[in-house]
Amino acid sequence: xxxxxxxxxxxxxxxxxxxxxxxxxxxxxxxxxxxxxxxxxxxxxxxxxxxxxxxxxxxxxxxxxxxxxxxxxxxxxxxxxxxxxxxxxxxxxxxxxxxxxxxxxxxxxxxxxxxxxxxxxxxxxxxxxxxxxxxxxxxxxxxxxxxxxxxxxxxxxxxxxxxxxxxxxxxxxxxxxxxxxx
Numbered sequence: 001x002x003x004x005x006x007x008x009x010x011x012x013x014x015x016x017x018x019x020x021x022x023x024x025x026x027x028x029x030x031x032x033x034x035x036x037x038x039x040x041x042x043x044x045x046x047x048x049x050x051x052x053x054x055x056x057x058x059x060x061x062x063x064x065x066x067x068x069x070x071x072x073x074x075x076x077x078x079x080x081x082x083x084x085x086x087x088x089x090x091x092x093x094x095x096x097x098x099x100x101x102x103x104x105x106x107x108x109x110x111x112x113x114x115x116x117x118x119x120x121x122x123x124x125x126x127x128x129x130x131x132x133x134x135x136x137x138x139x140x141x142x143x144x145x146x147x148x149x150x151x152x153x154x155x156x157x158x159x160x161x162x163x164x165x166x167x168x169x170x171x172x173x174x175x176x177x178x179x180x181x182x
Contacts, residue, residue, distance in 0.1 A: 002045035002046070004026065004029055004030065004033070005029065005032075005033055005044075005120045005124065005125050005128045006029050006125055006128050006129050006132070007029075008020055008022040008025035008026050008029070009022075010129060011025045011028065011029060011129060011132055011133060011136065012025065014129045014130075014133050015133050015136060015137070024136075025132070025136070028132040028135045028136050029128065029129075029132045031132070031135060031162060032127075032128045032129075032131035032132040032135065032162070033128055035131055035162050035163075035164065036124065036127060036128060036131065036164070036172070039164055039169065039172065039176075040172060040175050040176050040177065041065075041176065041177040042066055042067060042116075042175060042176070042177055043066060043115075043116055044116060044117060044120065044124065044175070045116050045117065045120075046070070046114070046115070046116040046117060046118045047066070047114065047115055047116050048071075048114045049073060049112055049113075049114060050066065050112070050113060050114065050115060051110065051111070051112050052064055052065055052066070052110075052111045052113065053108060053109070053110050053111075054108075054109040054110075054111065055106060055107070055108065055109065056077070056102075056103035056104040056105050056106055056107035056108075056109055057102075057103055057105065058102055058103065058104070058105035059102055059103060060097055060098050060101075060102050060103070061095055061096065061097050061098075062095075062096045062098075062103055062109060063094050063095060063096070064090075064094035064095075064096055064111060064113060064115070065094070065177060066094070066113075066115040066116065066177070067092070067093065067094050067115060067175070067177065068092040068093070068094075068115060068116070068117070069090055069091070069092050069093070069094050069113055069114070069115050070092070070113075070114045070115060070116070071113060071114040072084070072088075072090045072096070072111060072112070072113045073112040073113060073114070074110070074111070074112040075087070075088050075096070075109070075110070075111050076108075076109070076110040076111075077103070077104060077107055077108075077109055078104070078107050078108055079108075079110075082098075085099075086099060086100065087099060087100055090113075094115075096109075096111065121175065123171055123172070123175075124172065124175060127164070127168045127171070127172060130168065131161065131162055131164065131168070133161075134161025134162070135161045135162050136161075137161065138161040
């Protein structure tokens with residue numbers, strides 16, 4: 001499991017509170033991470049030797065789903081291995097280029113690669129603190145439905161502060177998955 005992007009103490013300082021319930025703060029921070037990962041369609045944290053199965057497009061370039069790419073270990077085309085520098089090349093932006101032709105149309109392309117950030121970029125950490133901070137402040141005002149039997153609460157993400165603002169989405173755009181991967 002990856003380390004949290006921010007600590008309850010950092011959330012306390014962000015909110016300028018004298019004290020904070022560390023357990024509840026950790027929950028709000030984890031929820032903020034989940035929201036951000038969902039919006040970016042990225043895991044963000046460093047992952048070693050992840051496997052992606054892509055489909056050949058008949059073109060020279062495929063886009064890997066997670067960024068940034070830090071290493072490509074194996075590339076198989078219908079179970080036949082390709083060699084780096086003669087069969088393919090890759091870059092940190094997730095572009096996997098076939099050097100000796102095109103990726104066969106509808107072929108299974110299996111890629112074992114590493115991706116993500118070992119140190120979370122400051123802008124992502126800041127948005128995480130902002131989202132968790134809004135959720136902390138608005139958590140009691142976001143209830144949209146409540147039941148009594150077996151107790152059930154429903155929260156509105158917009159009212160809870162967990163929805164990302166247009167500004168946050170704009171500053172996170174460089175960390176989003178590219179359109180060719182979707």
